[in-house]
Amino acid sequence: MIARFDHRPMLTAALALSTTVLVVVVITLSTLLYTSAPAVSPPSFGSGNPGAAPANMDAGGSNYGWDIQPKPAEPARPDDAAEQHAEMVAAYNAK
Helix, strand or coil, rough: HHHHHHHHHHHHHHHHHHHHHHEEEEEEEEHHHHHHHCCCCEEEECCCCCCCCCCCCCCCCCCCCCCCCCCCCCCCCCCCHHHHHHHHHHHHCCC
């Protein structure tokens, strides 16, 4: 009954074969990935406890553990684009 609707038996055979090969490859690679050794984590530096936070970590602090000093406030910039351009040209020519 099904053969009656199969007008291209070579295409059907090629699709069945390629699907079988794809399934075998996926199963093989999945098995290799699952059974391989786990990745080695990089060595930890610092205290004896590898899961400990760094000594400079300030959880919840303003810098969140980074040793970054806040920048001083920048001087007010002129609002006019022409004034900004003139200021930049003067700073460049002053060099």
